[in-house]
Amino acid sequence: MWTTLKRYHFFYHRKGFYKFLKKISIKFGMFMGIVLVGLVLFEQLTPGIAFYFEKYSKIFSEELVFSVFFVSETILGLVPPDLFILWAKGFSSPYFVVFFLALISYSAGLVAYFLGTRLVNFNRIEHYINVKFEEQFKMLRSWGGLIIIIAALLPLPYSTMCLGAGMLNYNLRSLLLLGTFRFARFFVYAMVLFQVV
Helix, strand or coil, X not given: CHHHHHHHHHHHHHCCHHHHHHHHHHHHHHHHHHHHHXXXXXXXXXXXXXXXXXXXHCCCCHHHHHHXXXXXXXXXXXXXXXXXXXXXXXXXXXXXXXXXXXXXXXXXXHHHHHHHHHHCCCHHHHHHHHHHCHHHXXXXXXXXXXXXXXXXXXXXXXXXXXXXXXXXXXXXXXXXXXXXXXXXXXXXXXXXXXXXX
């Protein structure tokens, strides 16, 4: 077992995984710091998130918000999920809504995966996506499941990784299992963000 661990350690060290992990951890720390400071300022300088939730919840139906979130999570994470997590706090059972958001995000990742399996049949589209997300797909080829876990937990484009996994014919069973880290991401972020606002 120790020999196997050393082999993996050498492999990931040679592939630059530890440097990448350090880089993404620093970016994540800076990102969360900016988000938290921004939320504190927002709460102090405006009527607050609860006020705006009550105001806009009368304009936009819950079904519309969930639909927008699903589309966003399927198409490359256009809107940061943290905004939807904050939106969930306005409900009487916010953690149930957070669970539902995590389930939507998880499902959207699977949709992106199956889109990826179909896009390989269209050469021009496949070439465009491979060029546009060359760096992400290179990481996926090098580190496989680890990069999917990191994308599920940290602010990396999770749907992009799922799309790439489909295009690279990554094992679906492994994706189904590793994607469950998405639930941990939503609940941990919710616990942090709910303490601030």
